[in-house]
Amino acid sequence: MNCEIIACIRGAPRQRQNEVLEYELRERAAIRKMKREETKMTLYDELVARGLIAQVTDEALIKDLINNGKATFYIGFDPTADSLHVGHFMALCLMKRLQMAGNKPIALIGGGTAMIGDPSGRTDMRKMLTPEQIQHNVDCFKKQMARFIDFSDDKALLVNNADWLLNLNYVELLREVGACFSVNNMLRAECYKQRMEKGLSFLEFNYMIMQSYDFYMLYQKYGCNLQFGGNDQWSNMLGGTELIRRKLDKDASAMTITLLLNSEGKKMGKTASGAVWLDPDKTSPYDFYQYWRNVDDADVLKCIRMLTFLPLEEIDKMDSWEGAQLNKAKEILAYELTKLVHGEEEAKKAEATAKAIFTGGDAANMPTAKLEADSFTDDEIDAINLVFGAGLATTKSEARRTIQQGGVSVDGEKVADIAAKFPKSMFEGDGVVVKKGKKSFVKVSVN
Structure with a gap:
């Protein structure tokens, strides 16, 4: 605070002193705001602020690469199912963020590594897939990734490591690559420790070498200088940077x-x-929306920061939200993520459906379930089989408990008796709304 203001404060009445202090505070706030605007947040700064970064090999180098659009980076996706899931979601959003900043993504489909199976984070061995199953899954991945990544005009690449892994000569691989890996170091890797207790197969033991070889090949073929992955992949990723250093004398x-x-x-x-x-055929847009709408209060702001593309300034204002405001934050999260995955039209439908259901109304987009004719005995179905058949319980025992706890209603009426029966005619035509708890609704009809 300058001398003139100090003198003014000392010689002025208390009301005037307060006015001067308020003026000074406003000026300081304005200066801080101006400085923030002058110092534009870099992409790396934003990733840190969103809580996305866990570990880095060389922070200064990575900052230079991604902030200046100089990164050709890859993330691997093993096609162990015919759809991507929420576990892949953050990686896809990260690829989108980096591509928007001028960097070039490589989506590596693990058609070759899926033949082995990643032991990371597992206590059992993964199911072995046939080449035909893997290829089907690869084709499904390609369609879903296009919603997040722009593959036009060479802005991004989609490659399959089967192209080089399946043609490897085993003896040649041992001589050229195997000599670069220390077994002692590999056994210390976190990704192997959990499997060691139940028995780590030699097949799985090779996964780190295969993933490292991927980075080595992508560096040579496409100039890929950066790899991203979940923090359970750290040991595998370091294996790749070390292989590139030892074989090519280059830094990745x-x-x-x-x-x-x-x-x-x-x-x-x-x-x-x-x-x-x-x-959407495996998890409907409505169910996807509801998953995020129902996250815990403690997780909602973290999810908004990490997964949405809303400005950080807008998210920071939500830090003080409580009670009903947190419900609003959940609606924002659910809408934004459903829009990202399924498009704006489906997000609006899911939002409208949820609001219609929770205000006691009905909606055309409510999740549905169809009962088979053999679900009925003498044209009736009991409450347990109804709840189970509607998909509101994973087992009949769970359905029984839910009914006994008063958590089920059919057509607006609470079901108090597990022996209650409902005629088949109820479910003909448009069907009947079966509700579990406060948030799960299904319109049940008969095939």
Whole structure:
């Protein structure tokens, strides 16, 4: 505070002193705002602010690459299913952010590594897939990735590591690549420790070498200088940078993304019925919307920061939100992510459906379930089989407990008796709304 203001304050009445102090505080706030505007946040700064970065090999080098659009980077996706899921979602959003800043993404489909299986984060061995299953899954991945990444005009590449891994000569690989890896170092890697207790197969032990070889090949073929992955992939990624250094005498970089965990430390993207898929035929847009609408209060702002493209200034204002405001934040999260994955029209439908249901109305886009004719005995179905058949419980025991706890209603009437029966005629035509708890609704009809 300058001398003139100090003198003014000392010699003025208290009201005047307060006015001068308020003026000075406003001026300081204005100066801070001006300085923030002058110092534009870089892409790396934004990734840090959103809580996305876990580990980096060389921070200064990575900053220079991604902030200046000089990164040709890759993220690997093993096609172990016929759809991407929420676990892949953060990686796809990161690729989109970096591409928007002028960097070039390479989406590496693991058609070759899927033949082995990644042991990271697992206590059991992955199911072996046939080449035909893997190819089908690869084709499904390509369609879904195009919603996030612009592959036109060589702005991004989609490659399959089967193109080089499946043609490798085993003896040649041992001589050229195997000699670059220390078994002692590999056994210390976190990705192998969990499998060691139950028995790590030699097949899985080779996964780190295969992933490292991917980076080595992408560096040579496409000038790929940076790899991203989940922070459970750190050891595999370091293997790739070391292989490039030893074989090519070049520097390559690696950065891991923070895993999407809830407040209990568990991976997000799982429900009682399984994974939350990006394929609308496996997880409907409404169910996808509802998954995010129902996240815990403690997780909603973290998810908005990490997964949406809303400006950080807008998100920062939500930090003080409580109660009903947090419900509004959940609606924002659900809408933004559904729009990203399924498009704006489906996001609006899901939002309208949710609001219609929760205000006691009906909606054309409510999730549906169809009962088979053999679900009925003497043209009736009991409450347990109804809840189970509607997909509102994964087992009949769970359905029984839910009914006994008063958590089920059919056509607006609470079901109090597990022996209650409902005639087949109820479910003909448009069907009947079956509700579990406050948030799960299904319109049930008969085939």
